Amino acid sequence: MSGAVSKIELAASFPTLRDEDWKYTDLSRPIAIAQQWLDSGSNEQPPDADLIDSIKAAADAAWIVIANGELLEASSTGLQEAGIEVSLLSSDEPAIDVPLANLNTQFRTGGIRIRVIEDRLDQRPIGLLVIDSAAGAPVMSQARVDIELDERAAARFIEYHVSSGDDEHYSNSLIRLNLAADASVEYLRFQDRALHHSQTARLNVRLERGSRLTHGGIDLGGRLSRNDLKIDIAGPDAVATFNGLYVAGTGQHIDNHTRVDHRVGPAVSDQEYRGILSGRSRAVWNGKAIVHRGADGTDAQQANHNLLLSERSEIDAKPELEIYADEVKCAHGTTVGQLDERALFYLRCRGLDESRAKRVLTRAFAATIVERAPIAELHELIGERVEQRLRELGDAS
Amino acid sequence: MLNIENLKVTIGDSEILRGLSLSVKAGEVHAIMGPNGSGKSTLASVIAGHEDYVVTDGTVRFKGADLLELEPEERAREGIFLGFQYPVEIPGVNNAYLLKAALNAKREHHGLEEIDAFEFLKLAREKMAVLGMDPKFLNRGVNEGFSGGEKKRNEILQMAMLEPDLAILDETDSGLDIDALKAVAEGVNALRAPDRAIILVTHYQRLLDYIEPDYVHVLSEGRIARSGDKTLALELEEKGYEWVREAANA
Numbered sequence: 001m002s003g004a005v006s007k008i009e010l011a012a013s014f015p016t017l018r019d020e021d022w023k024y025t026d027l028s029r030p031i032a033i034a035q036q037w038l039d040s041g042s043n044e045q046p047p048d049a050d051l052i053d054s055i056k057a058a059a060d061a062a063w064i065v066i067a068n069g070e071l072l073e074a075s076s077t078g079l080q081e082a083g084i085e086v087s088l089l090s091s092d093e094p095a096i097d098v099p100l101a102n103l104n105t106q107f108r109t110g111g112i113r114i115r116v117i118e119d120r121l122d123q124r125p126i127g128l129l130v131i132d133s134a135a136g137a138p139v140m141s142q143a144r145v146d147i148e149l150d151e152r153a154a155a156r157f158i159e160y161h162v163s164s165g166d167d168e169h170y171s172n173s174l175i176r177l178n179l180a181a182d183a184s185v186e187y188l189r190f191q192d193r194a195l196h197h198s199q200t201a202r203l204n205v206r207l208e209r210g211s212r213l214t215h216g217g218i219d220l221g222g223r224l225s226r227n228d229l230k231i232d233i234a235g236p237d238a239v240a241t242f243n244g245l246y247v248a249g250t251g252q253h254i255d256n257h258t259r260v261d262h263r264v265g266p267a268v269s270d271q272e273y274r275g276i277l278s279g280r281s282r283a284v285w286n287g288k289a290i291v292h293r294g295a296d297g298t299d300a301q302q303a304n305h306n307l308l309l310s311e312r313s314e315i316d317a318k319p320e321l322e323i324y325a326d327e328v329k330c331a332h333g334t335t336v337g338q339l340d341e342r343a344l345f346y347l348r349c350r351g352l353d354e355s356r357a358k359r360v361l362t363r364a365f366a367a368t369i370v371e372r373a374p375i376a377e378l379h380e381l382i383g384e385r386v387e388q389r390l391r392e393l394g395d396a397s
Numbered sequence: 398m399l400n401i402e403n404l405k406v407t408i409g410d411s412e413i414l415r416g417l418s419l420s421v422k423a424g425e426v427h428a429i430m431g432p433n434g435s436g437k438s439t440l441a442s443v444i445a446g447h448e449d450y451v452v453t454d455g456t457v458r459f460k461g462a463d464l465l466e467l468e469p470e471e472r473a474r475e476g477i478f479l480g481f482q483y484p485v486e487i488p489g490v491n492n493a494y495l496l497k498a499a500l501n502a503k504r505e506h507h508g509l510e511e512i513d514a515f516e517f518l519k520l521a522r523e524k525m526a527v528l529g530m531d532p533k534f535l536n537r538g539v540n541e542g543f544s545g546g547e548k549k550r551n552e553i554l555q556m557a558m559l560e561p562d563l564a565i566l567d568e569t570d571s572g573l574d575i576d577a578l579k580a581v582a583e584g585v586n587a588l589r590a591p592d593r594a595i596i597l598v599t600h601y602q603r604l605l606d607y608i609e610p611d612y613v614h615v616l617s618e619g620r621i622a623r624s625g626d627k628t629l630a631l632e633l634e635e636k637g638y639e640w641v642r643e644a645a646n647a
Binding site for chain 1 (some may be wrong): 444445447448468469470472473474478479481484485487488489490495498499502503506538556559
């Protein structure tokens with residue numbers, strides 16, 4: 001335990017509501033958890049073996065299990081996988097100078113490095129199972145992964161977040177993903193944490209010439225969930241496609257911040273996030289695209305659509321385009337609304353009762369993102385979890 | 398089958414139907430014509446159960462029961478089908494899913510078992526062949542990215558699958574080229590049966606060249622101004638709607 005860290009120093013590692021990027025997301029709860037963990041907590045929590053087994057049974061992947069921030073070797077099936085090298089991350093990896101990344105650097109006790117050498121797109125995905133638990137005392141954990149793809153290497157990844165335990169938990173993960181020229185990644189982040197746990201998760205991506213990222217991010221769980229997806233387009237002809245879905249019910253706060261730096265052109269970034277908000281819930285979507293000077297031929301598209309099932313739910317949606325180049329194609333669109341009355345009437349006229357028609361339309365709104373997500377073999381599992389979550393929310397509202 | 402008496406309907410502050418009466422028997426095909434704003438589409442929507450329209454007076458009885466008491470989905474299961482003037486696009490809901498859900502909702506209501514998956518596909522393919530529709534439409538989102546003609550064919554496909562007792566086709570001919578019009582008409586004609594009634598709501602006489610009605614009614618200012626056989630449609634085509642209004646007011 002890092003007992004030498006004072007509470008003042010700890011609080012300085014967190015952004016506050018005064019920071020422009022954090023004005024809608026209050027981290028006072030994670031800070032309190034971090035303080036209690038410093039005082040009395042421990043990361044030596046027994047991992048939830050049943051949960052690990054059920055996920056491994058549901059999805060065939062080369063699993064690398066990270067339990068409360070530490071590699072759980074005994075449960076990991078992906079340490080000897082063909083075409084990749086997995087090692088422990090040394091403590092002197094380059095720093096990322098943003099507050100929560102600093103927090104991760106300061107408190108992480110584990111860390112994994114994955115190098116992809118070959119094209120293994122047609123093989124099973126590499127699964128990062130970020131599993132946390134808190135029993136007996138509040139716990140803070142710091143998962144940390146560095147992924148490098150060699151030139152022309154390709155792989156599929158699942159970043160799967162779950163948690164259990166009655167006490168409070170705060171997870172702050174930091175993942176770096178660097179794609180060398182002509183490398184390719186399909187990446188699915190699925191956040192299905194316990195509803196009383198909180199998380200902040202950062203994925204920093206760097207795309208070199210001709211490389212390609214397809215990303216899908218799905219958030220169902222967590223009391224507070226904040227995702228930062230930062231993509232640096234560092235080489236021409238790179239393509240980044242990323243879509244997201246968040247489903248929130250009473251007491252949940254889900255914040256997605258994306259930022260794409262188009263440093264060179266031509267290159268493409270294309271994102272669509274969708275949210276379904278029910279009860280007293282809140283979501284934030286902030287999509288920033290910066291087209292730097294000289295990045296001609298940039299094509300940056302942003303869309304965010306929200307379905308508000310309750311008058312008490314709230315969305316703060318903000319597209320931000322900063323363009324310093326001449327020849328660019330950029331567009332954004334944001335919508336907030338209820339179910340389409342015309343579609344509801346149409347379905348009822350075909351014999352579906354009102355509640356079923358509403359369910360069908362709500363699921364259809366979510367399904368378009370799930371269907372577009374990478375790792376097709378997980379669509380059924382995710383579709384079922386989305387369905388289950390929507391049913392819970394429907395029952396509660 | 399359908400008996401409408403002195404029906405008065407408002408939407409917002411305006412009265413659209415002002416005492417409309419109409420009787421449709423099994424086996425009959427009725428065409429309801431009239432200028433824009435005469436209340437044709439309102440009539441179709443009220444029969445289907447659209448909640449924006451308020452019935453202030455009159456009765457609508459379907460197979461002897463009070464239709465106005467029923468929710469739209471109950472009317473559908475009882476055998477009423479509305480073919481929409483503007484079929485709604487529903488991305489994320491697969492066409493086959495909707496067809497099957499609609500069919501099973503009706504079957505369940507009538508105490509029948511759910512349709513078996515193979516039987517369903519066989520039936521859908523048969524009906525699609527009649528309408529000249531590619532089977533791949535089954536796996537697309539409902540009306541998603543369909544052309545105008547494809548949307549109307551899709552409405553007729555749903556009707557053919559559901560085999561309603563009373564079909565109301567609201568401006569099904571609008572926006573169709575001649576091939577689509579013929580295909581749609583063929584689909585409708587295939588459904589003509591002694592135990593089924595069809596109401597065609599249309600602005601133009603053109604559709605009636607392909608689907609021959611037993612009766613033609615002309616709506617004007619929220620009432621049926623004139624009724625007759627198919628020759629009335631031809632007369633209308635020649636003399637225009639102004640003629641009916643003048644005759645009604647005279």
